[in-house]
Amino acid sequence: MSLKLFNTLTRSKEPFVPLKEKQVGMYVCGVTVYDYCHVGHARAAIVFDTMFRYFQYLGYEVNFIRNFTDIDDKIINRANDKGMDWQEITHKYTVAFHEDMGKLNIASPTEEPKATDHIPEMLSMIQSLIDQNKAYAIDGDVFYSIKSFKDYGCLSGKNINDLQSGARVEVNETKRNPLDFALWKKSKPGEPFWNSPWGAGRPGWHIECSAMSKKFLGDTFDIHGGGKDLVFPHHENEIAQSCGCTGQQPVRYWVHNGFVNIDKEKMSKSLGNFFTIREIYKKYHPEVLRLFLISSHYRSPIDFSEKNLDDATKVLTRFYEGLAGARNKTATMDLKLVPDFQEKIKNHPLTKKFEVAMNDDLNTAVVMAHMNEELKNLNSAVKDKNSANLEEVAVATAAWETAGRILGLFFLTPEEFEKELFEIKNRDLGLEVSKIEQLIANRNAARQSKNWTEADRCRDDLVQMGVLIEDTPNGTEWKLK
RNA sequence: GGCACCGUCGCCAAGUGGUAAGGCAGAGGUCUGCAAAAUCUCUAUCGGCGGUUCGAGUCCGCCCGGUGCCUCCA
Numbered sequence: 070m071s072l073k074l075f076n077t078l079t080r081s082k083e084p085f086v087p088l089k090e091k092q093v094g095m096y097v098c099g100v101t102v103y104d105y106c107h108v109g110h111a112r113a114a115i116v117f118d119t120m121f122r123y124f125q126y127l128g129y130e131v132n133f134i135r136n137f138t139d140i141d142d143k144i145i146n147r148a149n150d151k152g153m154d155w156q157e158i159t160h161k162y163t164v165a166f167h168e169d170m171g172k173l174n175i176a177s178p179t180e181e182p183k184a185t186d187h188i189p190e191m192l193s194m195i196q197s198l199i200d201q202n203k204a205y206a207i208d209g210d211v212f213y214s215i216k217s218f219k220d221y222g223c224l225s226g227k228n229i230n231d232l233q234s235g236a237r238v239e240v241n242e243t244k245r246n247p248l249d250f251a252l253w254k255k256s257k258p259g260e261p262f263w264n265s266p267w268g269a270g271r272p273g274w275h276i277e278c279s280a281m282s283k284k285f286l287g288d289t290f291d292i293h294g295g296g297k298d299l300v301f302p303h304h305e306n307e308i309a310q311s312c313g314c315t316g317q318q319p320v321r322y323w324v325h326n327g328f329v330n331i332d333k334e335k336m337s338k339s340l341g342n343f344f345t346i347r348e349i350y351k352k353y354h355p356e357v358l359r360l361f362l363i364s365s366h367y368r369s370p371i372d373f374s375e376k377n378l379d380d381a382t383k384v385l386t387r388f389y390e391g392l393a394g395a396r397n398k399t400a401t402m403d404l405k406l407v408p409d410f411q412e413k414i415k416n417h418p419l420t421k422k423f424e425v426a427m428n429d430d431l432n433t434a435v436v437m438a439h440m441n442e443e444l445k446n447l448n449s450a451v452k453d454k455n456s457a458n459l460e461e462v463a464v465a466t467a468a469w470e471t472a473g474r475i476l477g478l479f480f481l482t483p484e485e486f487e488k489e490l491f492e493i494k495n496r497d498l499g500l501e502v503s504k505i506e507q508l509i510a511n512r513n514a515a516r517q518s519k520n521w522t523e524a525d526r527c528r529d530d531l532v533q534m535g536v537l538i539e540d541t542p543n544g545t546e547w548k549l550k
Numbered sequence: 551g552g553c554a555c556c557g558u559c560g561c562c563a564a565g566u567g568g569u570a571a572g573g574c575a576g577a578g579g580u581c582u583g584c585a586a587a588a589u590c591u592c593u594a595u596c597g598g599c600g601g602u603u604c605g606a607g608u609c610c611g612c613c614c615g616g617u618g619c620c621u622c623c624a
Contacts, residue, residue: 080554100624113624143622225619231552232620274622296624297555303623326624327555333616337623364573365563370556370617377562380574387573390587426564434564438572448588521583528585539586546587 072127072428074292075368077300077323078224082430085322087291093129094290095121096282096320098299099181101138102162103147106169107343108358108373109296109329109336115359115477116326116367116431117294118175122475123427133178134285136278137163140185140271145260155261169346172355174477180285184277188263191272191280194314195252195265203313207243209255209268215248218309224323225301250306252276275306282319283311293320297327297368298335327370329362336373344373354490357382359477363433384441386490386548388473391444393483394451395466399459407460410467417468419443423475433476443469487548494549498535505536509545512538 072085087093097117100110117135124131139159148155184191195211198204203217215221215229222228232248251273256262262269282290288311295304304323311319328335336343349358352375361381365371404410414420419439426435447469450462473479481489512527531538531547538547 098624101622107624109624111624116624141622226553227620228553294624297618298623301619302621328618328624330617335618335623339621339623369563372562374562376574380562384573387587394588429566432564435571438564441572445589452588516583519583525584537586540582541587 072123073430074322074324075430076321077325078320080226083322085291087129088289088321091129093124093131093292094134094286095124095131095292095294096134096136096278096286096290097178097293098278098295098303099135099137100166101141101143102159102166103141103144104162104338105165105345105347107329107336107338107345108349108362109343111169111173111346111358112329112362112367112371113294113296113326114170114175115173115362117324118173119363119367119433119476120292120294120324120431121176121178122477123431126475131179132286134180134182134282135178136281137166137181137183138274138277139163139183140261141274165347169350172350173346173359174356174480182281182285184272184281187277187281187284188272190284191252191276192265194276194280194283194310197314198252198310201313204252205245206253206267209270210243210251211253211267211273212244212249213252213306213309213313214245215250215309216246218313220312221248221309222305224305224308227301227305250275250302252310275303276310278303279307279310279314279319282307283315288315288317289319289321291320292322292324294324294326297325300325326367330370330372331374333372335370349378350493351496352493353378353382354385354486354493356478356481356486357385360385360388363476364437366430366432366434368430382490384437385478385486388440388444388478389481389483389486391447391451392466392470392479395447395462395469396483398451399463399466402459402463404463404467407463410464413464414468414471417464419465419468419472423468423472427475436472436476440469440472491549494535498549500534500536500549505531505534505547508536509538509547513545 073082074085075082095117097113100106117133121131121133137159140155144155144158148158151158195204198213199206199211201217202214204211204213222232229248253265253267253270253276254273255268255270260271262271282293293304293307300323308319311317330336331342334340334342346358357378358381361378362371364381364384407413422439423436426432426439429435443465447462447465450458450465470479508527508531512524512531515521515523515527528538535550536547537550538545
């Protein structure tokens, strides 16, 4: 039983066998830093963050590279529109990226290289392609000649003839073949540029990933990831460049995540139907967004809607409440004194189910199902007055928490989560805690004197305000609806 | 036009060819002064029609419906 991953290159699930034992090299396409990230970016980040965490859990040493594209037409255009320096733009949105992703519990990759820090590496790769007659320079531009690469189209399943007959291929008179793509672009006056053997210019989009992955991971590495929309042309072109340069297939497993849709349509800038991550944070807790995005398989399209986020909020609230109860139950225990604690976690049925699901192409949706079922057991055990099974509860709790953490959940304490969730929900309601607590005190006073009519009236008032209350052995607790 | 993918309970969502996980919503029970929470029980034959097979949601064909890629895009 070992990890299987769906490889876009072969269109099948394959057992994952690393190039070097117990080590993984993975490169994931990051973002172009010219705007705030939207939910689609969040999904890609979460998918590969989860993969990263799971590899570490399996005991691999992971070299995880995620780049920033910090030079590109969109950046230059944005800078011109805003009257800002292009580097101010890239800096601003790089900072925003870290902020937004940080709240999603996205762990830091091993390296986060920037394209502009690797111009020399790109130049040498381009030169090598020219030397091998696989690229040609014309008037300051350099293009890759796709005719030089017989396998062009192998990743996306396209053939060159079909592509050429398509009406949407860009017209550019200077290219020998309409499908040839830019490795180096001559800069126009006023645009940022770097000097090169072919004149002042800037790199084409695709070459940065080839150059940086080669630098950090070598000519051939294990995994290259990104959104499905990068399969063609970006990753196709990367293969052509890297393979052309080194003669090696650069990547063993190509992994692509599906889109985030809105009303069945792809969320995208051009359609204008996107939500930025920070917009979502105004109404939903970041961890809710994460849970929502892992509740379906990473390759399936996922429909983004408030209803789905509301459902995810309910699930996560229940998870944290269950966690609070379970931790509370074993609070007096010193877990270090439990014999073979780690071993017991490892052998817990939930851990086994978790691994089976994750090994099947990272099936986080199935993991969620198992966690929901295990939560029932946990809740029952917590309620059970018999304390003989305390150790069992501690082990089950730890197993459950461990699984959740690999999916990027439970990075807050239940108390912190409750507090943050309240603040988010209260943004619209604007309720005062003191007022709520006063009403609850009134109700409890009425209950003391068995004045049920008055007690119920207080509760109705609270419900009207959007406050739900629960009478527990520890007193009356409340939360927002 | 070319190439892919998808269509499972009211909604969301899993499903190596052997008679459908889980969540939300809904119904009923336990608990509770009543509630809430928790817990228990219940609710689908898988877009349609054929075929292969002892057996198909799961493979093949056709049809209907939807999406994506072929241009920048996670």
